[in-house]
Amino acid sequence: MSDSFTASDLLQTTINFLAVGGLYALIALGYTLVYGILRFINFAHSDIVAWGGWIALTVATGAGWLASGASPAFALPLVLLVTMALCAAMGVTIERLAYRPLRKAPRLNVLITAIGVSLFLQNVGLLNKVFGNRPSTISALLANDVLATVGGVHIRLYDMLTIMLTIVLVVFLERIVYGTRMGRAMRAVAFDERTASLMGINVNVVVSVTFALGSALAAAGGILFALRNDLRMTADSSWVLLGLKAFVAAVVGGIGNVRGAAAGALLIAFVEVFVHRYVNAAFPDKPWVGQLQDIYVFGILILVLLFKPSGLLGKATVEKV
Amino acid sequence: MKALQDRVDRLRPSLGITVGKSLAPFVVAILLAFVMDKVIGPAVGATWAKILLDVGIAILLAGSLNIVNGYAGQFSIGHAGFMLVGAYAAAWLTFYGSVHWFGTKETVGGFLGNGQLLFLGGCMLGGVIASVFGLVVGLPTLRLRGDYLAIVTLGFGEIVRVLGQITDRQPKNVKAIKELSMSDLANNLGGAEGFSQVPGYTTLFFVYFFAFVLLVLAYRLKYSSKGRALLAVRENEIAAEAMGIDTTRAKVVAFVFAAFFAGIGGSLYAHQVGAIDPKELGFMKSIDLVIIVVIGGMGSITGVVLGAAILVVLPEVFRQFADYRMIAYALALIVVMIMRPQGIMGVKELWETSWWRRQSKALLAKLGKGAS
Numbered sequence: 001m002s003d004s005f006t007a008s009d010l011l012q013t014t015i016n017f018l019a020v021g022g023l024y025a026l027i028a029l030g031y032t033l034v035y036g037i038l039r040f041i042n043f044a045h046s047d048i049v050a051w052g053g054w055i056a057l058t059v060a061t062g063a064g065w066l067a068s069g070a071s072p073a074f075a076l077p078l079v080l081l082v083t084m085a086l087c088a089a090m091g092v093t094i095e096r097l098a099y100r101p102l103r104k105a106p107r108l109n110v111l112i113t114a115i116g117v118s119l120f121l122q123n124v125g126l127l128n129k130v131f132g133n134r135p136s137t138i139s140a141l142l143a144n145d146v147l148a149t150v151g152g153v154h155i156r157l158y159d160m161l162t163i164m165l166t167i168v169l170v171v172f173l174e175r176i177v178y179g180t181r182m183g184r185a186m187r188a189v190a191f192d193e194r195t196a197s198l199m200g201i202n203v204n205v206v207v208s209v210t211f212a213l214g215s216a217l218a219a220a221g222g223i224l225f226a227l228r229n230d231l232r233m234t235a236d237s238s239w240v241l242l243g244l245k246a247f248v249a250a251v252v253g254g255i256g257n258v259r260g261a262a263a264g265a266l267l268i269a270f271v272e273v274f275v276h277r278y279v280n281a282a283f284p285d286k287p288w289v290g291q292l293q294d295i296y297v298f299g300i301l302i303l304v305l306l307f308k309p310s311g312l313l314g315k316a317t318v319e320k321v
Numbered sequence: 322m323k324a325l326q327d328r329v330d331r332l333r334p335s336l337g338i339t340v341g342k343s344l345a346p347f348v349v350a351i352l353l354a355f356v357m358d359k360v361i362g363p364a365v366g367a368t369w370a371k372i373l374l375d376v377g378i379a380i381l382l383a384g385s386l387n388i389v390n391g392y393a394g395q396f397s398i399g400h401a402g403f404m405l406v407g408a409y410a411a412a413w414l415t416f417y418g419s420v421h422w423f424g425t426k427e428t429v430g431g432f433l434g435n436g437q438l439l440f441l442g443g444c445m446l447g448g449v450i451a452s453v454f455g456l457v458v459g460l461p462t463l464r465l466r467g468d469y470l471a472i473v474t475l476g477f478g479e480i481v482r483v484l485g486q487i488t489d490r491q492p493k494n495v496k497a498i499k500e501l502s503m504s505d506l507a508n509n510l511g512g513a514e515g516f517s518q519v520p521g522y523t524t525l526f527f528v529y530f531f532a533f534v535l536l537v538l539a540y541r542l543k544y545s546s547k548g549r550a551l552l553a554v555r556e557n558e559i560a561a562e563a564m565g566i567d568t569t570r571a572k573v574v575a576f577v578f579a580a581f582f583a584g585i586g587g588s589l590y591a592h593q594v595g596a597i598d599p600k601e602l603g604f605m606k607s608i609d610l611v612i613i614v615v616i617g618g619m620g621s622i623t624g625v626v627l628g629a630a631i632l633v634v635l636p637e638v639f640r641q642f643a644d645y646r647m648i649a650y651a652l653a654l655i656v657v658m659i660m661r662p663q664g665i666m667g668v669k670e671l672w673e674t675s676w677w678r679r680q681s682k683a684l685l686a687k688l689g690k691g692a693s
Contacts, residue, residue, distance in 0.1 A: 041468060101659045107468075108396065109662040112615050115608055116654035123647040237605055244479070244604065251472055288487040291513075295483050298476035306461055309469050 008151040013277050019159040019228070021269030022166030026221035027246035028253070028261040029173060030214030036190040036256035037210050040107050043114040044094060046243020047121035048087055048215050050235040052222025054131040056083045057138045057231055066140045076141055080223055084216040091215025092208050100204070118240075125235030136231045162224050169217060170262055177258055182209055190256065221246070241294075245272075248301045254314025263313060271296045350533035358526035370525065372637050377528035378589050379629035383613035384535045384622065385582035390611065391620035392548060393575045394555025395463065396471040399478030400583050401606035405485055405599060406454050407447030407584025408591035409510050412519045414443040415592065417506045419520060420498045428520045440522035444531070444588040451584025452577045454481075459576035463569055466558065478607055485599035486513040493518060515598040516591070523593035531589065535582050539622050542578075551575055552620070616657060616664050624666030631665075 034042045065075040145157040177183040188196040253264025283289045429436030462473045488510035542548040553561035617628025
């Protein structure tokens with residue numbers, strides 16, 4: 001029990017927490033962007049994440065970079081860019097075909113449609129001609145290098161990459177949303193779609209761009225998740241839990257809010273990694289404590305929603321008749 | 322005033338008629354369920370009898386969800402959580418109870434014999450415990466609106482699933498079970514491996530009895546002042562509140578009611594499948610139920626029955642297309658939502674549609690001609 005509370009253990013847990021938080025943030029941003037503009041929960045988002053991981057595998061295999069030692073330094077950035085572009089195109093297509101006809105329909109319909117899209121992607125992904133139904137491995141794409149060793153803790157390339165990439169992408173997204181004309185249009189549409197379109201904003205273009213951005217981030221999240229845990233999960237409903245947790249992060253932070261999604265992701269990762277680690281260490285003789293991870297996450301969700309229904313950084317809205 | 326009182330008394334039906342009228346549908350329910358079990362079940366063969374069972378359970382579950390999602394317009398995506406609670410409670414009673422009181426893990430007795438009575442008790446226990454959960458979840462959360470409520474119910478469903486997964490191992494040997502008392506066994510629900518060897522008590526009789534009872538209650542609720550209060554909450558919560566409806570109370574009552582029947586549905590499900598796998602009764606199961614309600618038509622009782630029948634039977638019929646079946650299902654879901662967003666029946670019941678009126682008028686005309 002004593003070795004669980006050392007400084008090196010704290011450092012290791014912190015690194016894990018930041019890496020997991022970054023992963024959740026990338027996925028949560030997609031949920032929050034779409035919800036902010038269209039006000040619906042895009043249940044198909046977790047499948048874009050799954051497809052991101054598997055498309056990356058397909059691209060890397062196709063280029064022959066997965067054979068041992070054959071992976072050049074530019075392989076990962078290239079795979080990342082190609083996959084993000086493909087997933088962005090996929091997100092835009094899905095929105096165009098499935099969600100746009102329902103723009104004026106009740107939100108429950110859009111939600112069911114999103115579930116339909118999700119089921120579609122899951123089952124297409126499982127086809128042998130697409131990704132197949134066997135787990136695979138992609139870890140050869142990133143050398144398992146240890147960058148430095150601090151106090152007995154290995155600081156691995158993967159963790160640093162995840163943290164750096166997340167920071168870069170979140171800052172990039174923040175610049176787009178708060179610093180460009182398109183970002184201003186996005187915020188205007190999120191605030192009031194009708195008025196925004198009267199002001200000359202092309203709502204369809206804004207929605208497409210939103211889906212492209214969200215899906216590209218989801219693809220990045222999918223690749224990082226695949227590199228971390230390997231592609232043990234086939235592209236089916238086993239990814240839903242990951243999506244749900246990222247979604248919880250978006251809600252806890254205040255859905256529709258870019259900074260909130262990042263904050264919520266950190267909180268969820270904190271609960272999942274830190275609290276889990278130390279509660280576990282405190283009860284070494286009770287094995288069931290080790291399975292409470294998901295309960296912490298969904299418990300935080302319920303607590304936050306009960307006391308601050310619009311999320312930590314969300315604005316409360318007053319409903320009128 | 323005396324005269325008025327007399328007139329009111331004369332209008333009021335006698336006690337016998339009132340009780341008879343209120344109980345008649347349930348007698349019919351028992352008869353219909355009996356016919357289902359003894360006539361239709363054997364007539365259609367084993368495969369279709371199994372499909373009929375699935376349809377009945379789906380009607381029960383989606384019909385109960387319809388009261389929350391359809392009538393009250395509260396979007397709940399954690400209904401499988403209540404199923405799971407009910408399934409555990411009932412399986413605990415029938416599996417361990419059977420060993421304790423009958424000395425065997427197998428089914429005991431014939432129609433309405435000891436075993437089936439224990440099973441009925443299990444269904445009731447499952448329903449009651451699920452409705453207690455419904456109350457505990459509903460009271461604090463039903464103040465939330467729209468998507469936020471949906472998310473909390475989702476969280477609840479996932480928490481119940483994880484709680485099920487961390488329960489203790491299930492002792493399977495008769496001697497080991499007898500050494501523990503019933504209350505000691507309350508935490509031995511099988512954990513992540515699931516609760517297995519649940520005795521297979523579920524028959525068409527029980528499934529359709531509960532399904533008919535639910536349908537009768539749902540029908541009566543819909544055309545009562547309580548049901549209209551729920552519909553008002555669905556249409557506009559703030560306006561309903563301004564009309565003097567205690568909206569939170571109405572929603573909580575609907576939620577508890579739905580949870581009760583979901584618990585029963587879960588018990589029936591567990592005793593049909595013969596096992597409880599907490600992963601099976603998770604988020605995706607809740608979503609399946611929501612899909613039935615939305616495809617059938619939110620708030621329409623006949624719509625939900627149709628939706629349940631279609632969504633259970635179609636995948637069975639297309640089983641041979643294995644890989645492509647689910648893809649077609651997903652595409653159909655999207656297409657239906659785009660082409661017919663209100664579902665098959667919309668908010669109407671079957672007898673409220675113009676098609677039904679035309680048919681019944683034609684039938685009456687034909688009968689009239691035949692008589693004259």
